[in-house]
Amino acid sequence: MIRRIHSAHVQNHYSINAVLRHLLTLATVLAVLIFMFTWHVSVGAKSLPLDAVFQALFDGQAVTMTHVIVWDLRMPRALTAALVGGGLGVAGAMLQGVSRNPLAEPSLLGLMAGASFAVVMAVNTFHFSDVFWLPWVAAVGALIAAVVVWLIAQLAPGGLNSLNLILAGSAVTAFLASLVSVVLILNQETFEQLRVWLSGSLSGQKTNELKVAMPLMMVAFLFALYLSSKVTVLAMGDEVALGLGLKTGWLKVQVLICVVVLTACSVALAGPIGFVGLVIPHVVRLFVGVDYRWVIPYSALVGACYLLLVDIIARLALRPEEVSTGIVTALFGAPLFVYLVRARAR
Amino acid sequence: MNSSTRVSLPSRLVATQLEVGYGDRRVLNQVDFAVPNGQLTILVGPNGCGKSTLLKSLARILTPSGGVVCLDGQDIHQSRTRDVAKKLALLPQDPVAPEGMTVREVVAQGRFPHQRILQQWSREDERAVEEAMSVAQVNDFAHRSIGELSGGQRQRCWIAMVLAQETDLILLDEPTTFLDLKIQVDVMNLLARLAHEKQRTLVVVLHELNLAAAYADYLVMMRDGAVLHQGTPEEIFSPDNLYQVFGLDAQVIRDPHSDRLICVPTLPDLAVSRSAKLAVV
Numbered sequence: 001m002i003r004r005i006h007s008a009h010v011q012n013h014y015s016i017n018a019v020l021r022h023l024l025t026l027a028t029v030l031a032v033l034i035f036m037f038t039w040h041v042s043v044g045a046k047s048l049p050l051d052a053v054f055q056a057l058f059d060g061q062a063v064t065m066t067h068v069i070v071w072d073l074r075m076p077r078a079l080t081a082a083l084v085g086g087g088l089g090v091a092g093a094m095l096q097g098v099s100r101n102p103l104a105e106p107s108l109l110g111l112m113a114g115a116s117f118a119v120v121m122a123v124n125t126f127h128f129s130d131v132f133w134l135p136w137v138a139a140v141g142a143l144i145a146a147v148v149v150w151l152i153a154q155l156a157p158g159g160l161n162s163l164n165l166i167l168a169g170s171a172v173t174a175f176l177a178s179l180v181s182v183v184l185i186l187n188q189e190t191f192e193q194l195r196v197w198l199s200g201s202l203s204g205q206k207t208n209e210l211k212v213a214m215p216l217m218m219v220a221f222l223f224a225l226y227l228s229s230k231v232t233v234l235a236m237g238d239e240v241a242l243g244l245g246l247k248t249g250w251l252k253v254q255v256l257i258c259v260v261v262l263t264a265c266s267v268a269l270a271g272p273i274g275f276v277g278l279v280i281p282h283v284v285r286l287f288v289g290v291d292y293r294w295v296i297p298y299s300a301l302v303g304a305c306y307l308l309l310v311d312i313i314a315r316l317a318l319r320p321e322e323v324s325t326g327i328v329t330a331l332f333g334a335p336l337f338v339y340l341v342r343a344r345a346r
Numbered sequence: 347m348n349s350s351t352r353v354s355l356p357s358r359l360v361a362t363q364l365e366v367g368y369g370d371r372r373v374l375n376q377v378d379f380a381v382p383n384g385q386l387t388i389l390v391g392p393n394g395c396g397k398s399t400l401l402k403s404l405a406r407i408l409t410p411s412g413g414v415v416c417l418d419g420q421d422i423h424q425s426r427t428r429d430v431a432k433k434l435a436l437l438p439q440d441p442v443a444p445e446g447m448t449v450r451e452v453v454a455q456g457r458f459p460h461q462r463i464l465q466q467w468s469r470e471d472e473r474a475v476e477e478a479m480s481v482a483q484v485n486d487f488a489h490r491s492i493g494e495l496s497g498g499q500r501q502r503c504w505i506a507m508v509l510a511q512e513t514d515l516i517l518l519d520e521p522t523t524f525l526d527l528k529i530q531v532d533v534m535n536l537l538a539r540l541a542h543e544k545q546r547t548l549v550v551v552l553h554e555l556n557l558a559a560a561y562a563d564y565l566v567m568m569r570d571g572a573v574l575h576q577g578t579p580e581e582i583f584s585p586d587n588l589y590q591v592f593g594l595d596a597q598v599i600r601d602p603h604s605d606r607l608i609c610v611p612t613l614p615d616l617a618v619s620r621s622a623k624l625a626v627v
Binding site for chain 2 (some may be wrong): 097100208226229233235236237239240242243244245247285289290291330
């Protein structure tokens with residue numbers, strides 16, 4: 001009896017501690033995000049002091065040179081980095097949860113190749129340059145690629161398992177990448193137009209793209225948060241989830257739509273950027289566990305922080321030259337990930 | 347003595363003329379079955395006899411090609427799945443939680459059908475989870491990762507999850523497979539307590555015949571997609587039925603201590619086989 005009371009006591013303490021811990025972590029991550037954002041904006045041809053940037057960011061009315069640089073020139077790029085990083089982090093987290101596959105992410109499952117292929121074809125064939133439709137073109141490509149990958153995995157011996165999904169994703173990615181190469185070799189003009197974009201780059205003025213992609217991604221983020229508790233249930237397996245009254249087929253469709261929108265917008269903004277979707281959710285799970293109600297929002301925040309940092313490095317490393325962000329992502333991300341996995345194993 | 351047509355006990359979950367197939371193969375053949383309320387019902391039968399398929403169809407996670415399953419008089423496959431989940435819980439065979447999920451997190455998922463978007467976690471949810479964990483006795487390792495536990499602890503944790511769902515009906519698919527005998531007995535004691543003390547209705551698919559005979563209030567023997575015998579173990583646990591259903595040559599004797607029936611497979615006569623060996627030499 002005494003033992004029972006004692007354990008109940010411990011229980012309560014634990015849950016209060018857990019909530020406090022979550023709030024503290026959340027505050028820390030938000031602070032890091034604000035810092036990264038400010039730092040990102042301060043870096044450029046004219047280096048700005050952090051406090052000036054901070055002031056300009058939170059004082060929307062002033063009309064100074066700093067203000068113009070911050071709001072008109074650098075803000076779009078910082079926003080793009082944050083949105084793409086967050087979007088890919090969330091897309092990866094959702095795919096991993098739903099497929100119960102730790103390797104699932106937009107680029108390994110072929111979605112990113114599909115989106116890029118669609119954009120390349122649109123630019124090459126129709127000399128497509130309407131920014132408004134770019135995310136939609138990318139979305140159609142991503143969706144078709146996802147469905148093809150799913151069909152291939154389904155029809156393969158062994159059915160829809162983790163290995164088949166990844167194999168099918170790799171095959172489709174490789175196939176589409178070769179097609180893109182062929183198109184680019186045959187058409188020098190398209191190549192020049194898309195070369196930088198295809199390596200995953202945040203450079204260039206993105207203001208118009210942002211006007212289209214940002215609202216779409218915001219809606220997708222909210223949708224992902226709404227789905228998050230269901231993703232946790234589905235991560236326990238289809239039969240358990242069905243028994244708990246979850247419409248698993250419908251949830252998978254909803255997740256796919258959400259992931260396709262996030263991936264397509266990211267690709268439209270920055271080209272194909274791998275690794276973020278794969279690694280960020282794993283890093284997040286190391287710290288917040290496997291409940292997707294936490295994993296999904298943290299993947300958004302940490303993904304945003306990470307791509308901001310990577311983009312800062314991309315611009316600072318070989319100044320005045322600039323490295324493509326997509327290249328730096330994996331260059332720094334891979335060792336970091338190995339370190340984290342080892343740190344956790346200990 | 348075919349007792350497959352006897353239906354007299356009150357029942358909330360009823361299958362009528364149920365047919366299920368995978369491709370061309372018919373797994374269930376026009377099965378009529380009513381789950382008796384408030385009892386521990388155990389389904390037995392040889393591998394591939396359709397007992398798991400029947401359980402999954404009763405739990406509406408397999409859609410039958412013919413016939414109907416009714417819960418409280420309503421077609422279970424036409425009802426809102428979340429409403430069904432408030433009345434009926436399923437523990438599938440060998441479930442796997444995501445790596446790193448704690449026991450408490452797993453148990454808390456049992457509250458999913460009771461939650462809404464705006465009200466994510468209520469005092470009621472908290473109470474149900476606490477109660478489920480204490481009934482299944484998983485409090486001591488509530489904050490450990492489910493992957494670190496022994497097979498028996500893990501199974502108790504999954505049972506706690508379906509208990510947290512707070513349904514009157516609970517269906518379990520081979521909950522004792524891969525467990526030591528002592529742990530199997532612990533799990534069965536827990537399930538029997540749920541039926542007899544908490545008035546839950548349980549349907550359990552089981553491999554182990556003697557456990558089935560010892561614990562079943564109501565025993566169901568299946569073969570080739572059909573229910574051949576159903577009734578209390580006293581009524582149907584006989585050598586003839588065991589032979590007909592399993593092709594098993596066995597004696598059924600009564601344990602003098604518990605007064606329960608047990609089956610003992612007939613062994614080849616050792617003396618005869620020895621002398622046969624000698625004859626060969």
